[in-house]
Amino acid sequence: MWYIIYLCCFALSFLLSLILVPIARRFAIRHNILDKPDDRRIHIKPKPLFGGVAICTAFIATILINLLILFCCSEISSLNYLIPGFLLNEIILIKAVLPKLVVILFCGLLILGLGLVDDIHKLSAKTKLMAQIMVTLLLISFGIRITLFIENNFISSVITLVWIVGITNAFNLLDNMDGLSAGVAFIASMIFFAITALQGQIFTATILLVFAGSILGFLRYNRYPAKIFMGDAGSMFIGYTLAVLTVVSSYYTKGSPTFFPVIMPVLILGVPIFDTISVLAVRIKNKKALSQGDMNHFSHRLVKLGMTQKQAVWFIYLVTFCVGINALLLCFVNMWVSIAILIQAVCIFAIIVILEGIAKRNNDKKS
Numbered sequence: 001m002w003y004i005i006y007l008c009c010f011a012l013s014f015l016l017s018l019i020l021v022p023i024a025r026r027f028a029i030r031h032n033i034l035d036k037p038d039d040r041r042i043h044i045k046p047k048p049l050f051g052g053v054a055i056c057t058a059f060i061a062t063i064l065i066n067l068l069i070l071f072c073c074s075e076i077s078s079l080n081y082l083i084p085g086f087l088l089n090e091i092i093l094i095k096a097v098l099p100k101l102v103v104i105l106f107c108g109l110l111i112l113g114l115g116l117v118d119d120i121h122k123l124s125a126k127t128k129l130m131a132q133i134m135v136t137l138l139l140i141s142f143g144i145r146i147t148l149f150i151e152n153n154f155i156s157s158v159i160t161l162v163w164i165v166g167i168t169n170a171f172n173l174l175d176n177m178d179g180l181s182a183g184v185a186f187i188a189s190m191i192f193f194a195i196t197a198l199q200g201q202i203f204t205a206t207i208l209l210v211f212a213g214s215i216l217g218f219l220r221y222n223r224y225p226a227k228i229f230m231g232d233a234g235s236m237f238i239g240y241t242l243a244v245l246t247v248v249s250s251y252y253t254k255g256s257p258t259f260f261p262v263i264m265p266v267l268i269l270g271v272p273i274f275d276t277i278s279v280l281a282v283r284i285k286n287k288k289a290l291s292q293g294d295m296n297h298f299s300h301r302l303v304k305l306g307m308t309q310k311q312a313v314w315f316i317y318l319v320t321f322c323v324g325i326n327a328l329l330l331c332f333v334n335m336w337v338s339i340a341i342l343i344q345a346v347c348i349f350a351i352i353v354i355l356e357g358i359a360k361r362n363n364d365k366k367s
Helices: 002-030 051-075 077-082 091-121 125-141 153-174 180-198 202-222 231-248 260-268 270-285 298-304 309-331 335-366
Strands: none
Touching: 002 051, 002 202, 051 091, 051 202, 051 231, 091 125, 091 202, 091 231, 125 153, 125 231, 153 180, 153 231, 153 270, 180 202, 180 231, 180 260, 180 270, 180 309, 202 231, 260 270, 260 309, 260 335, 270 298, 270 309, 270 335, 298 309, 298 335, 309 335
């Protein structure tokens, strides 16, 4: 029966996103909120922003609508029959986690607002980073932090801060081709949903599926050639949301054969992490400022290998899926198989680095 609830929540967020994205597009065009081409961008025509607002609105609206229906039906005795018995048993748990959900959504709106200001007025990288840290510290102050195997609150808070700010910026950096950041976020969300649903984390699984639906509705308009961009508001919001949802989820359970499930989020989000580390490494090698944008991202390097934009995006989708799907097994396999899964993930990225290196040397010889 839970799968009917999952399907309804996913469908609602997807439909809301499909409706809201064109509205956001018209608003952006009317108010000249556009991403204009420059030497660091691939598109050649100005593209409307505000896609992130549509994603966020569809996501939060779906959650609020479902919670409103649930609480109204549970509090009004004459409407109790509308709620399945299995769902009534979860209401107490939902009410218990509701304060944390409110904090998560509020901080998400702050991140969205920060991105909107950046889209319109172009903030400095330092200003954005400091604002992200402040929002994350606010989140941590309400007890939302990584706690597994970490008894020291200060250490767990630092790890949580680095993780949330890091993944937020990783998706921001990844948003450099049509459909790329949103597509990777959708694939990651679906894998996280599968894990949490299998482990019985019903509330978190539902939130993840609502999030995936809102992204998929946006992808309808963001795939190549894109009609609208999500902007920094959208890329930071989806990065923040995925990071926080991994923090509040528990991937290690008492039935897990090993402790390896705790690194499942790192595998599932391996592509944005790889893109961030590799592009920063290139900037350091070229003696450029870390905050200075360039055309050396994972997707750009694939285009230099000879791929089209569309092929590069689908290749990254495939890598995201291949690395992330194996993370599902970490809950069920022994230590040696877990190590083999980690080695496989490292090898996939190593192969990509080797191919990029060969292509670069060949291009340098031709030059």
